[in-house]
Structures are given as structure tokens and as C-alpha cells.
Amino acid sequence: MTTENGWRQRYEPVIGLEIHVQLSTRTKMFCGCELSFGEQPNLHTCPICLAHPGSLPVTNEQAVRYALQIALALDCEIAPRSIFHRKNYFYPDNPKAYQISQYDIPLATAGRLGDVRIHRVHLEEDAAKLVHVSASGRIHGSGSSLVDFNRGGTPLVEIVTEPDLDDPATAREWLQLLRTTIKQIGVSDVNMEEGSLRCDANVSLRPVGADALGVKAELKNMNSFRFLERGINAELERQAALLDAEEQVEQETLHFDPRSGELTPLRSKEYAHDYRYFPEPDLVPLAPTEAMLSEARESLPELPASRRERYLAELELADKQATQLAFDADLGAYFEAALAAADGTTPKVIANWVTGELVASLREAKADDADPASSRVSPDALAKLAGMVERKEISTGAARRVLATLVAEGGDPTRIVEREGLGQLDDSGELEAIVARAVESDPEAAARVRDGNMKAIGPLVGFVMRETKGRADGGEVTRLIRERLGLG
Ligand code: ADP
Ligand code: MG
Ligand code: ZN
Numbered sequence: 001m002t003t004e005n006g007w008r009q010r011y012e013p014v015i016g017l018e019i020h021v022q023l024s025t026r027t028k029m030f031c032g033c034e035l036s037f038g039e040q041p042n043l044h045t046c047p048i049c050l051a052h053p054g055s056l057p058v059t060n061e062q063a064v065r066y067a068l069q070i071a072l073a074l075d076c077e078i079a080p081r082s083i084f085h086r087k088n089y090f091y092p093d094n095p096k097a098y099q100i101s102q103y104d105i106p107l108a109t110a111g112r113l114g115d116v117r118i119h120r121v122h123l124e125e126d127a128a129k130l131v132h133v134s135a136s137g138r139i140h141g142s143g144s145s146l147v148d149f150n151r152g153g154t155p156l157v158e159i160v161t162e163p164d165l166d167d168p169a170t171a172r173e174w175l176q177l178l179r180t181t182i183k184q185i186g187v188s189d190v191n192m193e194e195g196s197l198r199c200d201a202n203v204s205l206r207p208v209g210a211d212a213l214g215v216k217a218e219l220k221n222m223n224s225f226r227f228l229e230r231g232i233n234a235e236l237e238r239q240a241a242l243l244d245a246e247e248q249v250e251q252e253t254l255h256f257d258p259r260s261g262e263l264t265p266l267r268s269k270e271y272a273h274d275y276r277y278f279p280e281p282d283l284v285p286l287a288p289t290e291a292m293l294s295e296a297r298e299s300l301p302e303l304p305a306s307r308r309e310r311y312l313a314e315l316e317l318a319d320k321q322a323t324q325l326a327f328d329a330d331l332g333a334y335f336e337a338a339l340a341a342a343d344g345t346t347p348k349v350i351a352n353w354v355t356g357e358l359v360a361s362l363r364e365a366k367a368d369d370a371d372p373a374s375s376r377v378s379p380d381a382l383a384k385l386a387g388m389v390e391r392k393e394i395s396t397g398a399a400r401r402v403l404a405t406l407v408a409e410g411g412d413p414t415r416i417v418e419r420e421g422l423g424q425l426d427d428s429g430e431l432e433a434i435v436a437r438a439v440e441s442d443p444e445a446a447a448r449v450r451d452g453n454m455k456a457i458g459p460l461v462g463f464v465m466r467e468t469k470g471r472a473d474g475g476e477v478t479r480l481i482r483e484r485l486g487l488g
Contacts (some may be wrong), residue, residue, distance in 0.1 A: 007240035011205040014213055015171050015232060016119075016163035019178065020156050021188045022126060022196040023066045028153035029125040030057030030100060030283075037194065041131075041148035049153035051095040056282050059084075063123060063155035066187035067107055068288060068296040070157050071121045073181055073303055076111030081287045082122070084280040089273055092147055093127035100125050101158075103277045107286065114177055114305060117162040123286070128152030157188075163202065163213065168232035172225050175199060176327065180304045183329045192224050199228055203235045205243060214239075215249040219256050220266060231256035234263055307332065315347040321355055331355070334372045337379035338386075345387040353386040357403055365407045376410035377403070385413040397470030398422040425471045431464075434472075435480045438463035450485045457481060 027034055031048035047055040071078055085103040101124035111118030131146040159178070165171045179190045179197060190197040204216035219235060222228040234256060239249050253266040288296075302310075308326035311317045317325070325332045335354050342350055354372070362375055385406070389399045394417055402416045417423055425431050438460045439446045448456035457478065464477045 007205075007244065010208060011240055011243060012208050012210075013166050013168075013232075013236050014163045014204045014206060014216070015165035015168070016202040016216075017159075017161045017165070017171065017175065018200040018202070019159040019161075019175070020126075020198040021070070021159065021182060021190060023063050023155040023157060024188050024196075025060055025062045025066060025155050027060060027062075029060050029063055029123070029155040031153060033153065035154055036150050037196075039150060041146070041150060043150060045149045045152075050149060051097075057100065057280075059283060059286065060155055064286065064288065065292065065296055066155070066185075067121065067123050067157045068292065069185050069187055069300060070159070070182060071108035071111065072293075072297055073185055073300055074108075074111035074113050074118045074121060074159070076108035076118060076121055078108050078288060078293060079105055079286075081105070081285045082107045083285050084123075084283045085277045086280050087124075087275045087277055089275060091127075092145065093130050094152070095128075095149075099127065100280055100283070113181065114174060116164045116174055119160040119162050121157060121159050124156050124158060126151055126154035126156050163204075163216075168229045168236070171201065171232060172229040175228060176225060177304060180327045180329050184301055184303055186301075195223070198223070201228060201232050201235075203232055203239070204249065205236065205239045214243075215251050217249065217251065218253045219263070220253055222256065224258075227256065227258040230258060230261070231263075234261055238263060304329075304332075311351075315351070317348055317351050321351050324355055325351060330371050330373055331359075334379055338383040341380040342383035342387060345383060345390055349390045350383055350386045353382055353389075353403075357400065358382060361400075361403050361407050365404075375407065377406045378410070381406055381411070381413050388413065388417070392424060392473070393417075394422055394424050395471055395473045397465060397472075397474070398424070401470060420469075422469065422471055424473065425468050431468070431472055431476070432480060432484075434464050434467045435460075435477065435484055437467070439481065439484055446485060449481070450487070 025035065028044075028049055031046050033044040033046050033049055036044050048057060068078065082102055083105045084100050086098040087101045087103070088098040090097050102122035106120045106122035108121040109119065111121065129148040129151040131148060132143065133146060134143050165174060179192075182188050182190050182197075188196055192198070199222050201219040201222060202216045203219065204214035206212065206214040217235060217239070219231045222231050235254065242249050254263045255266050256263050304326045308322050311322035311326055312319065315322075325335050331354065335351060338350050338354060339347055358372055358377060362372060362377075382403075385399055385402055388394045389396060394402070398417070401420070401422060402413050405411065405416050405420070406413065441463060442459055445456045445459045449460070460481050461474065461477050464472055464481075465474075
């Protein structure tokens, strides 16, 4: 039986996400080892993170501060007293044979980000990293696993949403909002490729209009935004086909292979772990003081959701532009810097130059890094340029040329305009003379325009723009040509 997209008329997707965020603290969650990424394996270990008998964990205060900032940014209620548990499991990535995590009393609950409710936010430690070496590798035998304990014990914040998402694309967009929010706070690199942001997706279908949730499957460790969306889509198709065939969806954990598009079971509910949670006897409960809470609250920067609101309400930016500048942390920081440098230029004009011309010309110049902050165009220079255009001191065409020079070598737009003689041609006598020459030089085009074929005006305008090196205002040139041809 084939299930075309038609199933969307019968079933409604329900999606909830579980997200792990590696905190960028200086040291690990329960010991003094430094965090490292991409370093030689097993450099950063000690008796605590290697689980030597008799060693004792100590909670990292910076990790608690960071976790509080995240929880507050997600509008959560902070537990006055949360508890660390031991989550027991036997696997080579964890020498203690348990992970210290939070269980029935997490750090924070009942939050919200955008349209999605947050179920809980808690603190835990990361496992070590397993590196699988194939038989063709340099390790003997038919393939082996190596363990790198550098990652073991890295502070993690786990964020669990309520099942409030109903569409794969929306899930992806929401995860992007979460990523930008955490990036803005500055407590994690939140990089999916490097694993500092990891996401599991819980997916189910239910008949349209039903209240009860269907049986869910869990997609583990989606490592890019694109794969998250594709994986959920693939899983929805699979479940729809099962339901259409009147078969049951099994509660299980799946792995999505982005290359083949296939979903393979990791473990089913029957083999679910029994983690035998019990309170960690070596740690005191986590009880943030009032001072810690207010410090965390005060140190939060403006977050994407409220920044977007401000751009819409106060700066009157268009919806799409406000979203782009609020949700892209790098571009947003650049825009804010340009705004601060501008005197009197309309924010919308600056926004247009940042999201339009600047982004486009950085891409065109194939700058290694299309991030405007690391380009040669300073926010000051861009604000100045936008101001000159708005005050009609230079034409849009001339401004594009100034921008190209800025992208290539940096500098001050006012000087570049002087040096290259790009100031607006406001001497209309001079412009009229050039228009007259344009009409003489191409009598055929002139005749066609006179006959009402406005498309033929292109070569005439082009002539004037070449002669003026783009300094003339396009609208003015068109007006003068029409006037010249008696159409004014
Ligand atoms: P489990 O006990 O299997 O871990 P939880 O109730 O803790 O399940 O939920 C884990 C995640 O799955 C949460 O993000 C939650 O929103 C989501 N979730 C729960 N039930 C469903 C469902 N029926 N369909 C989709 N997502 C669900
Ligand atoms: Mg769970
Ligand atoms: Zn250590």
C-alpha cells in the first residue's frame, strides 16, 4: 500500500525534542580537568573523571550559573533544591558505570520558548567519546573501539520540550531559535557538527482531531538541522504507512542514516534500560541562592525572541528581515554595531544594506568567511554608506561600487567616494547633456521608445550610467530620457 502525502489529511504529527548542550565552562562538571576539543586523546583526565576508587565529585559552580541562565532564558521555574542522581549503566564510555544526572527533581521546569513549552531543564555530565576503528585501520583484529576520556565529564544541560511541534520544518526552525538563544547567552558553542548541540526527536502520529497521543519512536542524535528535518519526515512516512496498514507503531529508538535515508532500530522498549536511579550520596542538593538567581537574570542579554519584537515594533523592519537579524547572532551583532554608529540614518535603510547588499557582496567576493564581522567592511563604514544613499549624496549604483571597494580593501566610504569621483551628479545640466548624447548615439532605440516600447530604454540608460560611472540616479535618468523624447 502506498502512502502519498495524503496521510496528512488523516494523521497529525506530534513531535517533542530532547536537546543536549555542552556548556563552555573552563573545567568539567565534577572535577578540575580542563575542557578540550580536538586535542590529543586522554590529555585531560584525573582520578575523578576516570572513576578511581575513593575520588569525590565537586559540582562546578560556573556550570550551575550557565544552566541557570539557560533555564531563565527559557522562562522556566527554578527548583529551590534539585537533586543529582546516579543513572546506572555499563558501557565503556563511562568508567564509573553510572552517569551523574538529575532525575525526579530537575534544576528547572515549566518553561517556554516561542510556541513550544519546555518540560524540564537539567544538569548532567557527558560520557567519554568512543572512536571506532575498522579492521582496515591500524589497530589489529577485526575492528576495535578506542575511548577518549577528554570529553568524559563535560557539563551538559539537557532540555526536554513538551510534544508541541507538529511539523518537521517547524521543529528545525524552533531548534534554530533555541540555538541562537543559547549562543546569545554565550554559554556554549552550540555547534551540531562538533556535538556541542545534540538533538533527539520523538515522533508520533495521531488521527486528526484526536486528543490522545499516538505511540512514539525516538530518533537519536540528529547531527545537523537538515538531517533533523529529513529524519522526522522519513519517520512520519514510515509511521503513516504502518497505520494505514492497520499495524502498530512500536515504541523504539531509531537511528536515521542521512546517506541512505534509512531508519534502523537501536533498541526497543522491551530492552529499555533499567537505570536503577538513586540519589548521588557524594553530592549535596543543588540550591541556588537568591544572589545567584538575580545575577543570572541580570546577566542575560537581549534574546532573539524579544529582539525580533523590538525590530518589528520600534525599528519597523519587515517581518522576514527582523527574523533574520534577530535569529542570526553574527549578523544581528553586526547590525546592532552599525545602528550604534549611525547618526540619523533610518534603521530600515541600514538593515537593507546589511541583509541585502553586504551579505550578497561578501558572498560574491567569495570571502572565506561570509561573516560580516570578520570582513573588511566595518559596521561604521556600512552605516556611513547607507546614510549617504539615504541623503542622496550618492546613487545606489555608486554605493554598490563603494561597497565592492570596502569588501576588497576596507576603508572609509567618504574618502572612497572622493577618490573615485562617485558623488551624485546633481548638476542637471551635465546630466541632460549626457542624455542628449545617449539619444543621438542610438537613434533606433530612441525611436522605439518614442513609439511606446519602454523596454527599449535599457541601452539608453546604460549609456548614461557608463558615461557617469554609475553616479547618476537611475530614476532621474529615465525621467530625463522620456522628457527628451517628448514623453515626459
Ligand atoms: P520517555 O519516558 O520515553 O523518555 P518522556 O515522556 O520523557 O518519554 O518524553 C520524552 C520526549 O518525548 C519529550 O520531548 C516529549 O515531549 C516527547 N513525547 C512524549 N510523548 C510523545 C508522543 N506521543 N509523540 C511525540 N513526542 C512525545
Ligand atoms: Mg526521557
Ligand atoms: Zn577530571
